Amino acid sequence: MVKSIHGKLQLKPGLFKNLQLGQCSFGKGVFAAEDIRSGEKIMEFGGSIISSAELPYPYEAEKDYFLQVGQDLYLGPSGTLDDYVNHSCNPNSAIRINKNTVELIAISFIRFGDQITFNYATTMNSNWGEFECACGSNECLGMVKKFVDLPEPIQKKYIELKVVPNYILAKIKNI
Numbered sequence: 016m017v018k019s020i021h022g023k024l025q026l027k028p029g030l031f032k033n034l035q036l037g038q039c040s041f042g043k044g045v046f047a048a049e050d051i052r053s054g055e056k057i058m059e060f061g062g063s064i065i066s067s068a069e070l071p072y073p074y075e076a077e078k079d080y081f082l083q084v085g086q087d088l089y090l091g092p093s094g095t096l097d098d099y100v101n102h103s104c105n106p107n108s109a110i111r112i113n114k115n116t117v118e119l120i121a122i123s124f125i126r127f128g129d130q131i132t133f134n135y136a137t138t139m140n141s142n143w144g145e146f147e148c149a150c151g152s153n154e155c156l157g158m159v160k161k162f163v164d165l166p167e168p169i170q171k172k173y174i175e176l177k178v179v180p181n182y183i184l185a186k187i188k189n190i
């Protein structure tokens with residue numbers, strides 16, 4: 016993590032797999048340009064770290080390039096591919112938040128040409144960022160909401176995959 020000229024903490028983006036920007040029914044998306052095995056690191060997210068007070072209000076889903084990475088911390092856009100990874104209720108990747116990096120990890124085998132998605136809810140514990148989902152999967156919940164709003168078996172699945180950040184785990188210790 017480095018400080019930008021504005022004094023904000025800044026994460027550097029990084030690509031670890033061959034990826035391609037493409038189009039889907041709800042805008043741009045990121046697609047695999049090679050096969051990716053479950054567990055492999057796909058990319059590191061970059062951007063400036065900001066607090067919730069600096070988020071744009073009112074919320075507009077089409078302008079949402081912010082990823083919650085802490086209790087009151089959000090990672091802004093990087094201007095690179097990581098800005099375009101879409102949400103799915105049945106995703107093939109997941110976010111892992113470390114001390115100095117925010118990684119996207121494959122959680123199933125991803126074939127060349129597949130769209131890469133993660134479940135946005137896994138990092139969300141505020142209402143900012145809720146929108147209507149159009150992922151089209153059989154498991155679609157209709158809305159993207161906070162982690163605690165996910166059905167318990169789905170919460171459990173992500174906890175077992177170790178992709179639920181500590182600021183959310185701290186609130187749901189009873190599961």
Ligand SMILES: C[S@@+](CC[C@H](N)C(=O)[O-])C[C@H]1O[C@@H](n2cnc3c(N)ncnc32)[C@H](O)[C@@H]1O
Pocket residue numbers: 041042043044075076077078079080081098099100101102103146147148149150
């Ligand atoms: C980080 S951007 C992803 C890139 C975006 N598709 C684009 O073209 O710029 C997040 C926004 O994409 C849209 N989006 C992502 N996943 C979606 C989904 N499953 N259903 C509907 N819209 C989605 C929403 O507007 C969301 O706020």
Ligand SMILES: [Zn+2]
Pocket residue numbers: 103104105148149150151152154155156157158
């Ligand atoms: Zn969905």
